[in-house]
Amino acid sequence: MLSIMLSNILKKNTPRWLVLVIDLYIILNTFILSYIIRFNFSLEFSKVNLMYQLLVIFIVGLISFLLVGSYKGIIRHTGIKDSRIVINACLIILVLLVGLYYWNQFSLNSSKLFIPKSVIAIHFLLNIVLLISSRFLYKGFYHYLTSGVTKLKKVLIYGAGEAGVLLLGILTQARNSNIQVVGFIDDDKKKTKSKIRGVKVFHAGIINQEFIFRKKIDEIILSIEHIKPSRLIEIVDELSNLSAELKIIPPVKKWIDNDLSEKQIKPVKIEDLLGRKPIELNNQVLEKEFDGQTILISGAAGSIGSEISRQLSDFKKAKLIILDQAESELYNLQQFFIGKGITNCTAIVADVRNKERLRFIIKKYKPSIVFHAAAYKHVPFMEDNPYEAVRNNVCGTKNLADLSVEFGVEKFVMVSTDKAVNPTNIMGATKRIAELYINCLNSQGVTKFITTRFGNVLGSNGSVIPLFQEQIKNGGPITVTHKDITRYFMTIPEACQLVLEAGCMGKGGEIFVFDMGKSIKILDLAKHMIRLSGLNYPKDIQIEITGLRPGEKIYEELLASGEHTIPTHHEKILKATVIELDQVTIQKGIEELCVTLQSLNYDNIVIQMKKLVQEYVSNNSKYEVLDK
Numbered sequence: 001m002l003s004i005m006l007s008n009i010l011k012k013n014t015p016r017w018l019v020l021v022i023d024l025y026i027i028l029n030t031f032i033l034s035y036i037i038r039f040n041f042s043l044e045f046s047k048v049n050l051m052y053q054l055l056v057i058f059i060v061g062l063i064s065f066l067l068v069g070s071y072k073g074i075i076r077h078t079g080i081k082d083s084r085i086v087i088n089a090c091l092i093i094l095v096l097l098v099g100l101y102y103w104n105q106f107s108l109n110s111s112k113l114f115i116p117k118s119v120i121a122i123h124f125l126l127n128i129v130l131l132i133s134s135r136f137l138y139k140g141f142y143h144y145l146t147s148g149v150t151k152l153k154k155v156l157i158y159g160a161g162e163a164g165v166l167l168l169g170i171l172t173q174a175r176n177s178n179i180q181v182v183g184f185i186d187d188d189k190k191k192t193k194s195k196i197r198g199v200k201v202f203h204a205g206i207i208n209q210e211f212i213f214r215k216k217i218d219e220i221i222l223s224i225e226h227i228k229p230s231r232l233i234e235i236v237d238e239l240s241n242l243s244a245e246l247k248i249i250p251p252v253k254k255w256i257d258n259d260l261s262e263k264q265i266k267p268v269k270i271e272d273l274l275g276r277k278p279i280e281l282n283n284q285v286l287e288k289e290f291d292g293q294t295i296l297i298s299g300a301a302g303s304i305g306s307e308i309s310r311q312l313s314d315f316k317k318a319k320l321i322i323l324d325q326a327e328s329e330l331y332n333l334q335q336f337f338i339g340k341g342i343t344n345c346t347a348i349v350a351d352v353r354n355k356e357r358l359r360f361i362i363k364k365y366k367p368s369i370v371f372h373a374a375a376y377k378h379v380p381f382m383e384d385n386p387y388e389a390v391r392n393n394v395c396g397t398k399n400l401a402d403l404s405v406e407f408g409v410e411k412f413v414m415v416s417t418d419k420a421v422n423p424t425n426i427m428g429a430t431k432r433i434a435e436l437y438i439n440c441l442n443s444q445g446v447t448k449f450i451t452t453r454f455g456n457v458l459g460s461n462g463s464v465i466p467l468f469q470e471q472i473k474n475g476g477p478i479t480v481t482h483k484d485i486t487r488y489f490m491t492i493p494e495a496c497q498l499v500l501e502a503g504c505m506g507k508g509g510e511i512f513v514f515d516m517g518k519s520i521k522i523l524d525l526a527k528h529m530i531r532l533s534g535l536n537y538p539k540d541i542q543i544e545i546t547g548l549r550p551g552e553k554i555y556e557e558l559l560a561s562g563e564h565t566i567p568t569h570h571e572k573i574l575k576a577t578v579i580e581l582d583q584v585t586i587q588k589g590i591e592e593l594c595v596t597l598q599s600l601n602y603d604n605i606v607i608q609m610k611k612l613v614q615e616y617v618s619n620n621s622k623y624e625v626l627d628k
Helices: 002-011 014-038 045-070 080-108 118-147 162-173 208-213 228-237 283-290 301-313 325-340 354-363 377-383 386-407 426-441 463-471 492-504 524-533 583-597 602-610 622-627
Strands: 151-157 181-187 199-203 217-220 247-248 294-298 320-326 345-349 369-372 411-417 446-454 456-458 478-480 490-491 513-514 543-545 565-567 573-575
Touching: 045 080, 045 463, 080 118, 080 228, 080 513, 151 162, 199 583, 208 490, 217 228, 228 524, 294 301, 294 354, 301 320, 301 325, 301 369, 301 492, 320 325, 320 354, 320 524, 325 345, 354 386, 369 492, 377 386, 377 426, 386 411, 386 426, 386 543, 386 583, 411 426, 426 446, 426 583, 426 602, 446 492, 446 602, 456 492, 463 478, 463 524, 478 524, 490 492, 524 543, 543 583, 583 602, 602 622
Parallel strands: 151 181, 151 217, 181 199, 217 247, 294 320, 294 369, 320 345, 369 411, 411 446, 446 513, 456 490, 478 543
Antiparallel strands: 513 573, 565 573
């Protein structure tokens, strides 16, 4: 109870006048002590002269402290900077007393104010020691009392390299920090048992649950600047089974203003295990491309469309037309821009399936660039609703593409998917048909049509990550459709950065394929997510294999039959060689498909789609019979 009362008192800032009084009291006592030391701990000096000189010390000290403001700092947060200020005050006292010494010798000739040089020197040293140490003693006393009230969080830093040492400095110097760094973990045996800034280095091989329990470790923070993706996954697999919470810091390049904030130390997420280098964009090229342009983004309320909109909003001279039929999500995006003070954005509720509405919008705002991200994307859902899939993904794309040609839009960038490659489902087939259509239009006007094709994006609406998170939250089981199923993954910001870059480099007629890294086994992804949630598989959460859903592939491809890639100036973007198309036949076939929609006969719709996309072979679907 007493320690709590004292800590509450100490939490209040000490009044400045009190700090000044204490400092003056210290320098008066150090002056007396200086005389005692000078005279070999005897009192054989004039007590009367000492009284006069103490008055001088008081005045000199008051002037010095007021000049440098050493009493203004918060004592419980004393650091190196505060120590320097105190030293400056001591130097001013020293200079003033030395000046008094020589003035007394040559002018005053007063024995009462004569202070021996040795006393002045001793006084200076004692002042530095006692003024600084008194502050640190107070700080230590404060932390001792408050640590009894607030439990210190014990932390291990994985990585005894440059990034780890920088993190140690930040954690130990942070104000109000309740973190105690117990040690470093490192794979290098040469560093084992050594100390870095007084903190011991442990070899990774000895870190187990018994070690965590014995050292009472609360957190392990991964701080490794250069690490192979495979090794990072191994480390996470090993450490996520321990009771300590696992966290990670971003690469040093991403530290805010070259400094790491404690807020940037976050739990390890599945995105951290993707194992790709951060994407670097040529911002000057992007600025030249997008500044001053009017840009329309369809599907702007979706995961990809909203992120494209956010990234384009950085180009202040660009005017954005964000368009979607989902009014709630579009409203949320609009409010986000308003909250950020972004004024170059106009939100419009509209449906790409309504051509006349689109015509009115394009005629009014005259966009020079269109990013087309509006699409239905859920494979099993579209397998049951081919009418809506075609109407939105094919006819909606056709509407926007036709109007872009009609009104002379400079560039049309379509967001496609790896499911369009050798499609086995309705959704993938509709996206492939949309790719074929815009490729046919590329030579029919001034508009340059560009396709960007990539795999799954982590955290997008309805994707596997949010589904797994919800299943884990509910206690499981996690449902995986096949034990061998794999997918390519990319974060939403990464994907959108590459869409913008591809939009810049496209000259018309290209299909740009993104480097998605290695495909990830969904079963492994589920296990990682269980571990990162602090749970164990299969003890806490089980995984259930449910069987492939209609139209689902075991693995995805990024290139169609007969396509191959050539590199571009961006290492993450490849250009697929486009197969020569019979444009007349394709355009006629798409027109017939749109007419077939009116029959509402799903089999006829799918038959027409299979005529257009010869490689479309249904898998695990009721439409397999149509392939025969």
